[in-house]
Amino acid sequence: MLNxxxxxxxxxxxxxxxVIIAKSNFTLYKTKEVATGIDVHQDFLNKxxxxxxxxxxxxxxxxxxxxxxxxxxxxxxxxxTELIKPFYSTNQLTRYFGNSINDTWVIYTDSSFKxxxxxxxxxxIKRHLDRFSNVITSDxxxxxxxxxRNEYFFKGEKIISLRKCPQRPTFTFxxxxxxxxxxxxxxxxxxxxxxxLTALFNSELIAFWxxxxxxxxxxxxxxxxxxxxxxxxYKPDNHLQLLFSxxxxxxxxxxxxxxxxxxxxxxxVIDCMVFNLYVPDHMKKRxxxxxxxxxxxxxxxxxxxxxxxxxxTQKEQVITELHNRWSDPxxxxxxxxxxxxxxxxxxxxxxxxx
DNA sequence: ACTTTGACTGTAGCATAGGA
DNA sequence: TCCTATGCTACAGTCAAAGT
Numbered sequence: 001m002l003n004x005x006x007x008x009x010x011x012x013x014x015x016x017x018x019v020i021i022a023k024s025n026f027t028l029y030k031t032k033e034v035a036t037g038i039d040v041h042q043d044f045l046n047k048x049x050x051x052x053x054x055x056x057x058x059x060x061x062x063x064x065x066x067x068x069x070x071x072x073x074x075x076x077x078x079x080x081t082e083l084i085k086p087f088y089s090t091n092q093l094t095r096y097f098g099n100s101i102n103d104t105w106v107i108y109t110d111s112s113f114k115x116x117x118x119x120x121x122x123x124x125i126k127r128h129l130d131r132f133s134n135v136i137t138s139d140x141x142x143x144x145x146x147x148x149r150n151e152y153f154f155k156g157e158k159i160i161s162l163r164k165c166p167q168r169p170t171f172t173f174x175x176x177x178x179x180x181x182x183x184x185x186x187x188x189x190x191x192x193x194x195x196x197l198t199a200l201f202n203s204e205l206i207a208f209w210x211x212x213x214x215x216x217x218x219x220x221x222x223x224x225x226x227x228x229x230x231x232x233x234y235k236p237d238n239h240l241q242l243l244f245s246x247x248x249x250x251x252x253x254x255x256x257x258x259x260x261x262x263x264x265x266x267x268x269v270i271d272c273m274v275f276n277l278y279v280p281d282h283m284k285k286r287x288x289x290x291x292x293x294x295x296x297x298x299x300x301x302x303x304x305x306x307x308x309x310x311x312x313t314q315k316e317q318v319i320t321e322l323h324n325r326w327s328d329p330x331x332x333x334x335x336x337x338x339x340x341x342x343x344x345x346x347x348x349x350x351x352x353x354x
Numbered sequence: 355a356c357t358t359t360g361a362c363t364g365t366a367g368c369a370t371a372g373g374a
Numbered sequence: 375t376c377c378t379a380t381g382c383t384a385c386a387g388t389c390a391a392a393g394t
Binding site: 043166181 | 384385386388389
């Protein structure tokens with residue numbers, strides 16, 4: 001019992017969870033595809049540290065993290081700039097969308113910087129860190145981060161997962177270099193469409209699973225590595241992954257361009273598409289399956305093209321048109337979505353209302 | 355030697371009490 | 375009645391013990 005989580009699950013929910021788990025056909029690799037963020041230890045000077053340094057340096061001064069201004073003031077050489085990486089927090093990383101414009105940087109020194117000789121080609125960074133040497137507690141001091149992690153995870157396409165989510169699980173798709181602290185986990189895989197996976201993880205169905213089978217801290221989701229690895233992932237065929245990916249593209253573009261601040265409509269459709277993936281026969285029998293209608297709408301509106309290949313104007317048109325269709329109370333999709341609880345009291349209702 | 359995670363600390367924002 | 379002080383809570387961020 002010692003290392004197992006205890007969960008208290010209502011009887012009707014238990015049955016639904018069994019259905020979800022039975023659908024799982026994909027598992028993330030424990031070390032190759034999921035990792036925690038950087039353990040910086042001293043990001044900015046805190047009160048205790050300032051006292052230790054005889055209050056010669058103000059509280060809040062950057063140590064391993066730097067503001068734009070602090071970074072500029074260091075007058076770094078080109079070589080030194082290679083060590084400075086863009087650092088992101090919850091300010092930039094939201095559900096689905098991450099803003100690539102960062103306001104904080106990290107001096108990304110790995111464990112090789114435990115050897116003081118390694119810092120030689122970086123004199124300005126050395127001078128900066130030397131000012132704080134008395135407060136740096138890193139295993140890799142004087143110049144290395146405590147845990148730099150495998151840099152592979154911070155680069156390119158990946159999903160950033162917020163560890164503590166007060167409202168609902170928060171997964172961010174990013175395609176730019178993105179260095180984060182252990183506030184986050186990083187999921188990076190090429191075995192499944194990562195935009196599809198972002199949609200799935202952000203969905204109501206997975207939130208339901210995490211509430212019951214994951215870890216909670218009061219009302220907050222604590223999405224640790226264990227729960228991430230145990231999420232019952234269903235990997236559909238490429239065609240369906242692409243369908244989800246196109247809807248995610250709409251959300252990302254809308255959030256990026258502030259086209260439509262509220263993308264809740266698209267997110268709800270994704271929630272329902274996920275239901276359809278996990279209990280297709282059940283929904284079809286009750287005439288509340290929606291995937292076929294979503295597919296038809298997307299095909300009509302995008303005329304068989306991929307979202308990413310459209311011009312910005314076309315993208316805007318696509319989003320407006322889909323939004324119109326998916327918020328029209330007379331459309332088949334919306335009618336079906338609104339009748340889930342009534343038509344499926346034994347499966348969908350516990351998820352939606354649980 | 356490195357990773358995970360429970361528990362701790364700090365703090366923003368809100369509510370309430372108390373004083374002018 | 376209004377303003378300020380204080381307390382409370384929820385969330386965010388930090389750290390080091392325990393685990394691998």
